[in-house]
Amino acid sequence: MLKERDYDFSRLVEPDRVRKEVYTDAEIFEREMERIHETVWIYVGHDSQVPKAGDYTTVQIGRQPMIMVRGSDGKVNVLYNRCPHRGNMICGDTKGNTGDFFRCSYHAWTFHHDGKLKGIPMKEAYAGTRYGKDNPDCSIKKAARVQNYRGFVFTSLAKDGPTLKEFLGKSIVAFDDMCDRAPEGEVEVVPNCFRIIQHSNWKLFLENQLDALHPSVVHQSTGRAAHEVEKILAKKAKGGATPLSYHMLSAFATVTIDKWDDFQTINYPYGHCILTGYMGLRPQDPDTLAYDRIMIKAYGKKRFEEIVGVNIHHVLVYPGLSVQSPLQQLRAVRPLGVDRTLTEIWHFRLKGAPEAIYRRSLAYYNLVNSPATLINADDLENFWKCHQGLASDGGDWVSLGRHHGRDIERNGAIESGPKMGTSEAPMRNQMKAWSSYMKD
Amino acid sequence: MKFNLVVQHEVEQFLYRQANLLDRKQWQGWIDLFAADGIYWMPPDASYQTWDGQPAIFAEDKNLMTVRKLRVLHPDAWSQRPLWETTHVVSNVSIKHISKSGDVEVSSRFHMLELRRDNVRHFAGSYFHKMKKNKKGYAIQLQRVDMANAQAAYDYVLQVWV
Numbered sequence: 001m002l003k004e005r006d007y008d009f010s011r012l013v014e015p016d017r018v019r020k021e022v023y024t025d026a027e028i029f030e031r032e033m034e035r036i037h038e039t040v041w042i043y044v045g046h047d048s049q050v051p052k053a054g055d056y057t058t059v060q061i062g063r064q065p066m067i068m069v070r071g072s073d074g075k076v077n078v079l080y081n082r083c084p085h086r087g088n089m090i091c092g093d094t095k096g097n098t099g100d101f102f103r104c105s106y107h108a109w110t111f112h113h114d115g116k117l118k119g120i121p122m123k124e125a126y127a128g129t130r131y132g133k134d135n136p137d138c139s140i141k142k143a144a145r146v147q148n149y150r151g152f153v154f155t156s157l158a159k160d161g162p163t164l165k166e167f168l169g170k171s172i173v174a175f176d177d178m179c180d181r182a183p184e185g186e187v188e189v190v191p192n193c194f195r196i197i198q199h200s201n202w203k204l205f206l207e208n209q210l211d212a213l214h215p216s217v218v219h220q221s222t223g224r225a226a227h228e229v230e231k232i233l234a235k236k237a238k239g240g241a242t243p244l245s246y247h248m249l250s251a252f253a254t255v256t257i258d259k260w261d262d263f264q265t266i267n268y269p270y271g272h273c274i275l276t277g278y279m280g281l282r283p284q285d286p287d288t289l290a291y292d293r294i295m296i297k298a299y300g301k302k303r304f305e306e307i308v309g310v311n312i313h314h315v316l317v318y319p320g321l322s323v324q325s326p327l328q329q330l331r332a333v334r335p336l337g338v339d340r341t342l343t344e345i346w347h348f349r350l351k352g353a354p355e356a357i358y359r360r361s362l363a364y365y366n367l368v369n370s371p372a373t374l375i376n377a378d379d380l381e382n383f384w385k386c387h388q389g390l391a392s393d394g395g396d397w398v399s400l401g402r403h404h405g406r407d408i409e410r411n412g413a414i415e416s417g418p419k420m421g422t423s424e425a426p427m428r429n430q431m432k433a434w435s436s437y438m439k440d
Numbered sequence: 441m442k443f444n445l446v447v448q449h450e451v452e453q454f455l456y457r458q459a460n461l462l463d464r465k466q467w468q469g470w471i472d473l474f475a476a477d478g479i480y481w482m483p484p485d486a487s488y489q490t491w492d493g494q495p496a497i498f499a500e501d502k503n504l505m506t507v508r509k510l511r512v513l514h515p516d517a518w519s520q521r522p523l524w525e526t527t528h529v530v531s532n533v534s535i536k537h538i539s540k541s542g543d544v545e546v547s548s549r550f551h552m553l554e555l556r557r558d559n560v561r562h563f564a565g566s567y568f569h570k571m572k573k574n575k576k577g578y579a580i581q582l583q584r585v586d587m588a589n590a591q592a593a594y595d596y597v598l599q600v601w602v
Contacts, residue, residue: 192495195593221517225510371594372498381519
């Protein structure tokens with residue numbers, strides 16, 4: 001059916017609707033991998049995942065198996081996980097330490113941490129041939145471009161294109177907001193990755209992230225349940241505070257569907273978006289006040305107010321990253337196939353912040369982002385149902401028309417209109433970026 | 441208290457009952473097996489020594505257990521439609537320690553099959569139970585669940601306790 005349309009990508013996306021094949025067609029998926037995930041800046045990992053020389057972690061970028069490795073010179077390299085000899089993968093594990101060099105498990109070719117050929121067993125066998133250290137094809141191929149912003153390592157597998165900073169634009173606030181909240185201005189990864197696979201197209205995950213209409217529908221059950229227990233705990237505490245973790249969950253019910261229009265989405269070039277904050281994460285309890293004092297000492301009163309005044313709940317860095325900077329959570333989206341998507345979920349410690357502040361981030365990580373999540377369980381169910389429905393012949397289009405025509409363009413960004421936080425502006429913006437990548 | 445076959449039998453029966461309550465979705469009955477300060481813990485890695493202050497797949501006291509129970513019983517818990525079935529087998533029950541008052545530390549193995557829609561998933565691993573002796577039998581102070589596949593990518597999520 002799509003073949004007959006002859007891949008007319010200008011016709012797959014209209015300003016307020018999208019053809020269903022965009023989500024379900026395997027050939028479109030291959031083109032997405034080539035044009036988007038293997039071209040634009042994609043998050044690889046945080047450099048604190050590989051603190052020592054030889055530390056590595058493996059990751060899939062688009063369809064490419066890659067290695068992020070710390071060199072003896074302290075530099076973080078991103079390499080294709082492929083031996084230039086016969087094509088064997090170099091690292092078979094998801095993480096580890098390779099020692100002073102890589103050694104292929106098949107024929108023992110060795111490589112430096114930057115991928116350069118180090119040695120070949122009985123190398124005289126190659127005398128007079130084109131193979132040897134002088135031939136760059138005998139080294140492990142490096143990612144075309146690698147950039148590190150405040151510890152967050154990105155790669156682009158294309159030689160040309162915007163710089164990381166140009167690409168991120170205003171969405172760079174995700175990393176600034178996270179790091180600035182640390183008294184030492186840096187974050188450190190907590191070395192645990194929760195990995196969850198959903199059986200649906202990768203774009204459904206991203207579109208859900210800033211969909212302000214869904215939380216009170218989808219997460220009602222957990223919101224209500226947490227609110228019930230929160231009320232009992234409040235009674236027991238006799239006016240004292242209940243743990244913030246209950247508030248994180250109960251907000252899904254106490255913030256009713258109509259209130260979500262009070263929030264706002266701000267949508268940027270390349271498909272990035274921000275959802276303004278709603279969780280009221282500036283309580284006045286002793287832990288927060290102790291943290292505030294440390295922050296004021298580190299930054300001064302004026303800068304401190306600027307830092308904690310950043311009003312963000314979620315930042316979406318299209319096409320592969322969802323960041324909740326005030327809670328130091330990050331979800332990297334790795335498409336595995338047209339109907340299969342992996343999310344890798346990490347959280348971070350604010351360097352120099354008290355343990356109690358870390359515990360908030362941890363509570364959110366465990367309750368919302370673990371494989372026993374009380375929240376995402378119902379999102380994942382919807383993603384699957386959505387993909388099943390889209391694969392049917394029950395209709396050709398996906399509607400993105402909520403508040404269409406009422407978005408406000410300002411300073412190069414598209415904002416949802418006043419009292420229109422549930423606008424489908426973020427999805428329209430993502431599809432706009434998508435179609436500009438996919439068109440010739 | 442000394443080890444004897446009666447204690448071994450009581451402990452085994454208790455662990456079977458624990459698993460049976462889960463398979464029969466008797467959530468409150470299952471929560472009632474725990475001591476007032478009891479913890480259900482599933483670490484993401486076997487090397488973890490404590491549930492407190494670290495990433496955990498589950499780290500729930502009775503209050504959080506109650507949240508989970510109320511959630512799955514809510515009519516709009518979408519991932520509970522359709523409901524699913526599990527069946528546990530518990531074995532290799534080995535009492536590691538018995539205190540003077542009869543409190544026990546027990547290790548065992550479990551295998552759980554889950555059916556949801558037409559899909560079967562398998563989960564297996566080890567239990568570690570720290571239990572206080574009381575008039576009714578035991579109260580769980582800690583139930584540690586080490587999944588063999590703790591570090592693997594999860595196909596969807598775990599809806600309730602394993």
